[in-house]
Amino acid sequence: MKSGIFSVKGKKRLLRILSASHRIDWLLMVVPVIITVLGIMTIYSATRPVIEAYQPRFYLKQTLWLLISFAAMIGTLTFDYKRLFRSAHYLYGLGVILLLITIFIGHEGMGAQRWIRLGPLSFQPSEIFRILLIIGASRFLITQPSPLRWSSLLIYALLYGLMPFYFLYKQPDLGTALILLFISAILALVRGIGRRQLAICLIGIILFLPVGGRMIWSGLKDYQKNRIVAFMDPSVDPRGIGYQIEQSKITIGSGKLLGKGYLKGTQGPFRFLPEKHTDFIFAVFAEEWGFIGSLVLLLLYGIIIIRGLETAYYAKDLFGTFLAIAISTVFLFYLFVNVGMTMGLLPVVGIPLPFFSYGGTALLSNFISVGLLINVRMRRFELFY
Amino acid sequence: MESKERAIRVIAFFTLLTGLVFLLRLWQLQILRGNYYLQLSHKNRVSVVKIPAPRGIIYDRRGKPLVKNEPYFVVSLLPKPPGKEINLSALSELIGLSVEEISERIIRQKPYSLEPITLKRGLRFRDVARIEARRSDFPGLIIQTEIIRSYPYGKTASHLIGYISHPHEEEVRKGKFRDLPKGSYVGRWGAEALFNDRLTGTPGVRFIEVDALGRQLHPIKTVLPVRGEDIRLSIDIEAQKAAEAAFGRRSGALLALNPKNGEVLSLVSLPSFDPNIFVRGISRASWERIINDPGHPFLNRVFQSRYPPGSVFKIVTGLAGLEEGVIGRNFTVFCKGKIEVGIWTFRCWKEEGHGITDFQKAIVESCDIFFYEVGRLLGIDRIAKYAKALGLEMKPGLGLSTEIQGIIPTTSWKKKNRGKPWYLGETFNAAIGQGYVTITPAHAALLISAMANGGSVYRPVLTIQKDPPEPVSKISITPEHLKALRTALVGVVNSEKGTGRRARSERFLIAGKTGTAQVVGNPSGRAATGPRDHAWFVAYAPAEDPSIALSVFVEHGGHGGEAAAPIAKEVIESYLSGEGWE
The missing domain is CATH 3.30.1390 (Ribosomal Protein L30; Chain: A,)
Incomplete structure (x- = not known):
């Protein structure tokens, strides 16, 4: 049977889309684009040539990725998110395979194999995996009775918690590994864990921490250990391991109330700030736009997260609620960890700022996530179809 | 569903909490500490490099550069x-x-x-x-x-020109010369040290934008250094070279002054050192070799070592005798080679004696017996009065190195320093410049300079003087006494029997006086073994209108007329021919 918008089924589907389209949340659609455009501007500024003869093309690539990502977001609106529920297990399986492939054939960058090369493009499977994990975990949880039984909790912890954590940690991508572990735990909590189970789990984690912590610590690369040591005491060696944190604080602080002005920042182009267009891009923005600009940016993130939580609240089914909660929480965590790190509140973990940091796969993944939010939101009144 | 709503509310709460934490942290970083971080970001970016200013050049009085950059x-x-x-x-x-x-x-x-x-x-x-x-x-x-810095004349005039070096590690540690750019030099000796402030100039500053790797990217602003002032010294490097050549390998000192204003024309202290070895940093071993050199190359003998002036002092005794009326128009003394005072015998340097000796003959042939008698008649205190007025006790005040005073004994001086009364025999010794009297070569130069200009003592200076300076002290001399003294000094060099015959020049009329300082342990001064006496010679020229007055001192040179007088002649001829007196 032919399936497409020209078939009978396809015409019905187009009708449904059109009837739902007037309920598209324009705020959720526009705000990420604004943030991304600000991000591209900041990438341009941060990578301004000072020694190099030419402007690096990061900003152009990111613009291209914005177009692709926006199209992908529109794409996620063309089908009911319910269909994801049906194929959730397959999608999650696909995600795990992607992670495994990355470990074996991944391309090394910055001492980690996070990328897979596909012709001219290289992409980061862990970013795509994020969405697939959310879908898979949500489906698993809502098909189990609440509060979760011991057996389901154990299976959930292994399949959706520890396994992806281990694979990501192996890449090594400790930041993503920790955040996804956290998200899985949050989702389980939202589904409901009995008090006794929760207490036992907590005791188990506390008992496991010394052993597991040491295992994790010894498995860390030197640069990762240094980051943690530097966080504890940045003044140990301001040009060495504490350098990034100190320079990031200088970058943010020197922006003062109104900022140095667009293209007037110095810390990025002059290379005092490392990872200026990726992990530490918030600092570059704060330097040029100051306190006011930073607040506006944070407010834009706040709009997406709160809107996402609202979507979860009004979602027509539990799957939509779980998707929306998971996506909003992911944004919140990424924001918290990334901005907290640039402000010197948290140790340096290689986590990009959603929509803002340079990185195509992450942008694509974030726009698909927002697309899912909009999808859940616009179909909240459709009970049957 | 109960748990769903609660979960959403908790997450929303954490969202707001995160926002609040970020707000406070941004406030702290950007508003409270904004200025601090802004300064740090400027310091990050701008590297300030000081540019050393070229030092001024030191020239001699005729415009020859004594140093090179x-x-x-x-x-x-x-x-x-x-x-x-x-x-x-x-x-x-x-x-x-x-x-x-x-x-x-x-x-x-x-x-x-x-x-x-x-x-x-x-x-x-x-x-x-x-x-x-x-x-x-x-x-x-x-x-x-x-x-x-390089010193093309090497060891020549090294005490005068001096040398420079980088600040020592210890000085840097103590924070001295902090404002000087890296690689700057500091004057350490001679004119380089004396005029250091003027020679140094003002360092420039280069503000450069740098990246985190210290790579210099853009010059922001450059303040050019201002070259140090050039200094024109009063010395004549040709006369200086002639003087040092005339000394040969002997140790000694020479100070030539312009009698009209105290300009130093030449200053020799031998042995000396090569200033070039200090500029690039000297090793500890070579430093110690210089410091422990028995010849003491760092001792500026002109100002820092004191010797009995010997017969040079007869100028003082003679002048005092004339001015105090002791030596009248027909005053003569019969010299039979020795004189007895009580149980002591005082000898003239000429064993057979000078016979009947008047003032002229006494100076020209340097008769000791004549000045014993003049000394006896004057008494030590009156001699000392003239010696002090002629600048023999004060510190000369050139400022090139530490300086010492001359010792001019008086009765009260002896009581104070030795606790004993003054004896007549000591007056005899003092009258001919032996015994307690000791002066530096600089003092001898001041003395002869005062004779050349008619009684004024000028502070020696290293730079060319435009206006005649105020004398430090001035003694008014009766013109006919001055004339008699000057005639006698011309005779020392130019008459048949003059002790300073060997300074006689075919080209210029030179006036002078020899001196021989007895070395302790060799009282006779004529022993063939043991350390020889020190040789003195003071002179000025041209005798009619003197433009150079100098003292020459040769360590263990023997008799002044033999060792020191020829050196004086060389210097005078070199200087005056350069000045266009011929």
């Missing part, structure tokens, strides 16, 4: 960019420094400093070409030019 090359290393290792053994081979020396210099650098680490100074063009060819193998290796 020469460019030379320095190899430095920029602080290691993070993650980039330098092959030290290859670098060591390239620039000819051991790996240990290179690492030591790198370690000595202040941590986190962006300033280049100086590896080696004083490279020649050939070395630089070799290094430049392989520079790309060593990121951070840079070649800069600096200016070095």
